[in-house]
Amino acid sequence: MLALKAENISKQYRLGQVGTGTLSHDLNRFWYKVRGKEDPYLKIGETNDRTTKGTSEYVWSLRDIDFEIEQGDAVGIIGRNGAGKSTLLKLLSKVTKPTTGKIYTNGRVASLLEVGTGFHPEMTGRENVFLNGAILGMTRKEIKRKFDEIVDFSGVERYIDTPVKRYSSGMYVRLAFAVAAHLESEILIVDEVLAVGDAEFQKKCLGKMGDVTKGEGRTILFVSHNMTAVKELCNKGILLNQGTLGYEGSMLDTIIEYQKSSATASSYHYNGNINEALGNEKIKVKEFSVTPITGGLIDIDTGVHVKLTFENYLPNINLDTTFELKNYEELVIFHVGKLVTKDNDSKVGEYTVEFDIPSGLLNAGNYYFKLIFGKNQTDPLFIKDNFVGFEVENVKVGSKLHLYPGVTRPHFDYKIQTP
Amino acid sequence: MNEPQQKWTETIEDSHSLFDLKLKEVWRYKDLIYMFVKRDFISSFKQTILGPIWFFINPIFTTITYLIVFGRIANLPTDDAPPILFYLAGVTLWNYFSTSLLGTSSTFVGNASIFGKVYFPRLVTPLSIVLSNLMRFGVQFLLFIIAWGYYLAKGQVHPNIWILATPFLIILMALFALGVGMIFSALTTKYKDLSMLLGFGISLYMYATPVIYPTSALRGVFKDLAFYNPLTGIFECFKYAWLGVGDFSPLMLVISTFIILILLAIGTVIFNKIEKTFMDTV
Numbered sequence: 001m002l003a004l005k006a007e008n009i010s011k012q013y014r015l016g017q018v019g020t021g022t023l024s025h026d027l028n029r030f031w032y033k034v035r036g037k038e039d040p041y042l043k044i045g046e047t048n049d050r051t052t053k054g055t056s057e058y059v060w061s062l063r064d065i066d067f068e069i070e071q072g073d074a075v076g077i078i079g080r081n082g083a084g085k086s087t088l089l090k091l092l093s094k095v096t097k098p099t100t101g102k103i104y105t106n107g108r109v110a111s112l113l114e115v116g117t118g119f120h121p122e123m124t125g126r127e128n129v130f131l132n133g134a135i136l137g138m139t140r141k142e143i144k145r146k147f148d149e150i151v152d153f154s155g156v157e158r159y160i161d162t163p164v165k166r167y168s169s170g171m172y173v174r175l176a177f178a179v180a181a182h183l184e185s186e187i188l189i190v191d192e193v194l195a196v197g198d199a200e201f202q203k204k205c206l207g208k209m210g211d212v213t214k215g216e217g218r219t220i221l222f223v224s225h226n227m228t229a230v231k232e233l234c235n236k237g238i239l240l241n242q243g244t245l246g247y248e249g250s251m252l253d254t255i256i257e258y259q260k261s262s263a264t265a266s267s268y269h270y271n272g273n274i275n276e277a278l279g280n281e282k283i284k285v286k287e288f289s290v291t292p293i294t295g296g297l298i299d300i301d302t303g304v305h306v307k308l309t310f311e312n313y314l315p316n317i318n319l320d321t322t323f324e325l326k327n328y329e330e331l332v333i334f335h336v337g338k339l340v341t342k343d344n345d346s347k348v349g350e351y352t353v354e355f356d357i358p359s360g361l362l363n364a365g366n367y368y369f370k371l372i373f374g375k376n377q378t379d380p381l382f383i384k385d386n387f388v389g390f391e392v393e394n395v396k397v398g399s400k401l402h403l404y405p406g407v408t409r410p411h412f413d414y415k416i417q418t419p
Numbered sequence: 420m421n422e423p424q425q426k427w428t429e430t431i432e433d434s435h436s437l438f439d440l441k442l443k444e445v446w447r448y449k450d451l452i453y454m455f456v457k458r459d460f461i462s463s464f465k466q467t468i469l470g471p472i473w474f475f476i477n478p479i480f481t482t483i484t485y486l487i488v489f490g491r492i493a494n495l496p497t498d499d500a501p502p503i504l505f506y507l508a509g510v511t512l513w514n515y516f517s518t519s520l521l522g523t524s525s526t527f528v529g530n531a532s533i534f535g536k537v538y539f540p541r542l543v544t545p546l547s548i549v550l551s552n553l554m555r556f557g558v559q560f561l562l563f564i565i566a567w568g569y570y571l572a573k574g575q576v577h578p579n580i581w582i583l584a585t586p587f588l589i590i591l592m593a594l595f596a597l598g599v600g601m602i603f604s605a606l607t608t609k610y611k612d613l614s615m616l617l618g619f620g621i622s623l624y625m626y627a628t629p630v631i632y633p634t635s636a637l638r639g640v641f642k643d644l645a646f647y648n649p650l651t652g653i654f655e656c657f658k659y660a661w662l663g664v665g666d667f668s669p670l671m672l673v674i675s676t677f678i679i680l681i682l683l684a685i686g687t688v689i690f691n692k693i694e695k696t697f698m699d700t701v
Contacts, residue, residue: 005427090698091431093538094538095537096696097695097696102430105429109429111538120462122461123462127457131457134454135537137448139447
């Protein structure tokens with residue numbers, strides 16, 4: 001039994017300022033319609049790639065998406081920024097309609113694109129629970145019945161009759177999520193709302209959402225950048241790539257596909273024309289890639305293989321390369337340099353530097369490189385920050401997937417003396 | 420495989436029907452309307468000392484101002500009705516209409532942050548605005564009744580059976596504000612110019628409506644034009660019913676009703692069309 005089916009859905013957006021030319025486009029559209037012709041602006045438009053400047057004013061944020069979701073499935077929707085994830089959720093939750101195509105749903109749909117929608121700062125926690133619940137589609141009776149449960153889940157009982165403007169941001173989110181978590185619907189659509197709140201509460205939310213799918217047999221659609229959460233929660237995956245359906249399958253396969261498809265993010269290749277390659281008149285970077293040493297997906301146990309290929313234009317110097325790795329908190333994990341040439345004997349031409357980051361060194365998380373080319377280990381020749389990022393996936397310990405704190409996750413050879 | 424028959428409870432697509440207001444769905448969301456009204460009420464008076472007393476202060480001071488400016492300085496006639504009551508009646512009605520219209524006209528632009536995140540029948544918002552303004556109106560109407568009772572006791576007003584038409588007048592005015600408000604709310608999502616227009620348009624419209632003067636004071640082409648202003652019939656009927664003054668004829672009310680229903684229909688169509696895509700243009 002299907003819970004949801006999307007048939008050929010597309011969504012077109014207009015770029016730039018809506019304003020100038022709006023009226024003329026509208027009149028033009030109307031004129032085509034009067035003559036029984038197709039909307040002229042639907043024919044144009046291009047793929048949504050935000051990095052290149054396009055020529056058309058119209059872009060397709062989503063193009064011809066087809067998929068089916070079985071009842072009781074937990075589906076993770078992943079993709080790069082701008083791949084169309086949020087647009088898809090907006091269409092599914094009826095916030096805006098598709099430009100073409102149809103979406104069929106079976107059952108009540110509740111969407112959670114944001115927690116605490118409509119919360120009014122002047123109203124008390126209690127009043128806001130009722131307001132927010134009503135906005136999300138619950139009746140007063142339903143909310144009344146679940147009120148104690150909601151307050152209990154949120155853990156802000158003491159403040160329930162205080163205006164929410166006096167709440168800490170954490171309490172606010174807790175209360176808001178608590179309302180949402182108690183929605184009764186057959187299909188639940190959740191955007192990346194778990195990025196808020198403290199770790200303890202995040203875990204509680206993930207747990208609650210897990211209960212929702214596994215225990216109560218509801219269908220859930222979950223958009224996230226947190227691969228660990230997606231992997232844990234979802235059994236099916238949908239990968240969006242520049243507005244089109246990139247992959248559909250099991251969650252793990254989808255994540256692997258995602259990491260492959262986001263090759264531009266976790267590696268850099270020049271386009272064959274050395275003049276356009278990254279760098280300057282001294283150094284041109286041709287290739288920089290980050291791959292797992294073993295397997296298809298970088299996780300804590302696979303280790304990371306780093307390969308840098310570049311063109312050097314400076315002869316007879318001491319050339320060095322430095323790799324600085326930072327995590328998303330801008331914390332420098334390491335800063336390691338290597339002399340490429342020692343005795344002032346560099347040659348003009350292609351050099352390749354490779355090294356391995358051993359398994360267990362990096363804990364799960366997002367990392368990116370800063371690349372520094374230097375002369376005599378003093379003068380920088382070329383520096384590139386925020387270069388090539390990658391994500392290290394978490395691994396299970398026993399049967400549990402638990403994100404341990406710490407920057408590293410080393411394996412030690414323990415020596416244990418027992419009594 | 421012996422799968423059960425696939426069924427769909429809802430289809431989301433591009434097309435839409437023109438007049439379908441989804442009233443059934445709106446009814447399902449009646450608790451939301453209630454919560455919105457409650458929110459408006461609470462947020463208006465949180466952290467004020469006088470609270471709902473402000474409902475009274477506004478019409479009292481406006482009436483006093485009108486009394487001085489239009490009554491004493493400009494010497495506009497009030498058809499022999501007590502000037503205070505005449506202005507109070509005009510102000511009470513006009514306040515309801517103008518706040519409802521201004522409120523509903525910003526339905527989409529003002530609620531974009533909510534509409535962009537969750538779906539509910541969008542009609543809930545303008546309805547809740549008209550209703551919460553109705554509460555304010557109720558309180559202000561009470562003030563009018565008190566003043567009216569005073570003059571009635573003094574024998575200076577002569578009410579008649581048309582008083583019974585008052586609820587109908589209020590509903591008519593609410594529908595008028597709703598219809599025009601829906602038109603403006605839908606169009607301002609794309610053309611922000613209209614919100615500018617509406618701002619001073621409403622204040623000018625007050626002078627085109629018999630709020631501070633009776634229609635009997637109008638001459639020539641202005642009198643003919645006023646005939647087609649939907650509010651003329653409503654205001655004149657109200658003043659005729661409660662104060663016993665003015666040129667009121669039932670035909671005026673018929674014209675008002677007719678024009679208002681047409682505007683409401685236009686508003687519904689436009690609102691329905693915009694509601695599904697406004698997030699892309701707002």
